[in-house]
Amino acid sequence: MSDAFWPKGFRVSQVKPAFGNKLCSYTITLEAWRRGLNVKILDSGFDRFEISDSNKVVSFNRSRASLNSPEAVKNVINKQTARGYFEKAGVATPLGSKFSVSEGFSPIEKYASQIGYPVVLKPVSGSLGKGVITNIKNADSLLDDYNYLTKELRKNNIVLERHVEGEDYRVFVIGKKASAVVKRVPANVVGDGKRTIKELINAKNIIRKKNPFLSKGLIKVDREVLWYISYAGFSIDSILRDGEFLQLRGKANASAGGDVVDVTDTISDDVKKLAISAIHSIPGLFQGGVDVLYDSVSGSCNVIEINSRAQIGVNMYPTDGFGANVPKDIIDEIFPDSTRPKNQFYNRLIFDMKSTLHLIKNGVAKEITLTPPRYRRGGKIKSVMLTFEFDDDALLKGIISKAQALELNGKVETEGSHALILVSSSASRIGKFIAVVNSALQVEVSERKWKGTVCQGFFVDNRFRN
Incomplete structure (x- = not known):
């Protein structure tokens, strides 16, 4: 996709040095800096930074502002604790429970029978969909997946929940606004009648490498991908028919190779309202990425979890559709008195991220305060x-x-x-x-x-x- 579909001022040439994990920090600080706000970078990894004006100072950990209280962040990280808050506030969420590995497999198997298959198994805490196994259909599969989580991934605390139908959506909420919504589609390939599945995956990864966010979420041929290929009756060297769709994962995370479709202007308001309600059901939570499963046919809508340090790149750089300008919404909400310069030059102006971080990494400076932009607001x-x-x-x-x-x-x-x-x-x-x-x-x-x-x-x- 052409980067003309991505937010003006944050296209490839502007954010190239920050491809991947530094996107959140770089795009947010770039928006603030261009407006003339004070920006201070606090570590060489560009995880922590501060933005301030004459009235307040707000610290960030990537996309997460200090307006999220530490207690709220802690409650969101624990998926079972967050579920309790959802249920208390009447926010629709799948039935589920937490289990310790020390209890063994038996209690998990018993609970799965009680709530009914299919079920979902996942770590109590985690992000990027790591260790999340969906649509488990029977006890034998559940045992295999339990062993994978506990023995290979070494997870000590696990959540089992009822599998609910619906397409996967990520809603970024800040304050009382649903800033952006994308539909996430599990990793997949579409056949052309010529190339093998392996070649199709490689070709798709080449395209993903050009995307500022998806460049770090390539499709990796692992245990899950091979299982989906085998389950569909193919091998990695099979050639799909022209137009034949093959799903490669159960979870839809972009970081695991999934596609991303912007639906901010077309999604049902029910999804946005539910996501906003989920954020405000957690005391002290101001912003976050809310994962929602939505069935447009039945209207069923369930919150799965919240990420308090959401990757805003997923909303800015979709596979299809126009990217949302999330950094603008974040600064608008937190610093409402700041304004974007009237001249359009600010969309082209960046600061040298690599050199700045290099000074901190080499011990020349403990922190860096950026020099204000060199342009006169409104000037030619x-x-x-x-x-x-x-x-x-x-x-x-x-x-x-x-x-x-x-x-x-x-x-x-x-x-x-x-x-x-x-x-x-x-x-x-x-x-x-x-x-x-x-x-x-x-x-x-x-x-x-x-x-x-x-x-x-x-x-x-x-x-x-x-």
């Missing part, structure tokens, strides 16, 4: 690309020094005696810089508009550093 911004030949390194160093003195954003690229300078700033400063370049070279340089991503600061090769 000009970006140009200058190309020319030079025969004296000292001459080019002088030009670079002028760019830095004028506080231009941009970079210099050289190859032999050929120079390319990309610069962006107010129209008046760009005009001054171009005059300097023309005067220094005694010839008018080639100039054209530059519409690419602008990284704050002025970057030069080691060769031209003072």
Whole structure:
């Protein structure tokens, strides 16, 4: 899918360094920083950061704001505790119970018989769908899956719950708003009558690698995938008929290779209302990703769990449909007095995440406070690309020094005696810089508009550093 379908200002060229686990932190801080809010990065892994204005300071752990109380986070992590709050508030959720591995398999088997098959087995705590096994149809399968969780994944506490029908949805809720909704489809491939299942998986993974979020959620051929292939009567080397659909997993998590379809504007309001109710059923919970199973035919709707540190990339970078601008909604809700600049240049401006984190990682700094963006709110911004030949390194160093003195954003690229300078700033400063370049070279340089991503600061090769 073209990145034109993803939020403006957060497309591939803007977020490339943050592909995967750093997406939440980078996109949220980028939105706040562009608005002129204060941003402080607190660790080299970019898990923790602070955003503030003159009135308040809010700390974050990736997407989770400190407005979520520690007790609320603890209650959400424990799936059985969260179920209790759902039931108390009248939020529809599957019947289920918690079991300790020390009790053995017998109590789990007995409870499954009581609530009826099919059932779901999963760890009491966890994320990304790890260890979640759905649609278990009988006691023999339940024992196999129990052994897998306890012996291979070494889980000590397990939840067994009734399997409910419905398509899988992730609703990101902040405050009283359902910011974005996606339908999650289990990992799958569609045949073309030519390629094997293995080749189809590899081809799909190549496409996923281009997606800022899905790039870290490739389809891995593991125990579950091989079981689904075998259950359908195929092997990994089988060739599917043209158009034949093959599901590869039971769970629909994007991190496990699932597809993502944006349905924010088309999903039933009942799903959004239920998700909002689920968030507010947990005392002290302000935001989170709510997993809902919804059957559009029967209207049945059940909350499965809440992730208080949700991956907002799943809503921003769907496989199909338009991505939701979740960072905007987060900053709008938490800092309602902040506004986005009127000029559209801010959509192109980024800060250098890698260099910033490198300073903390190497012990140069314990934390980093970002310098405010270099643009005047509402002012006219000009970006140009200058190309020319030079025969004296000292001459080019002088030009670079002028760019830095004028506080231009941009970079210099050289190859032999050929120079390319990309610069962006107010129209008046760009005009001054171009005059300097023309005067220094005694010839008018080639100039054209530059519409690419602008990284704050002025970057030069080691060769031209003072």
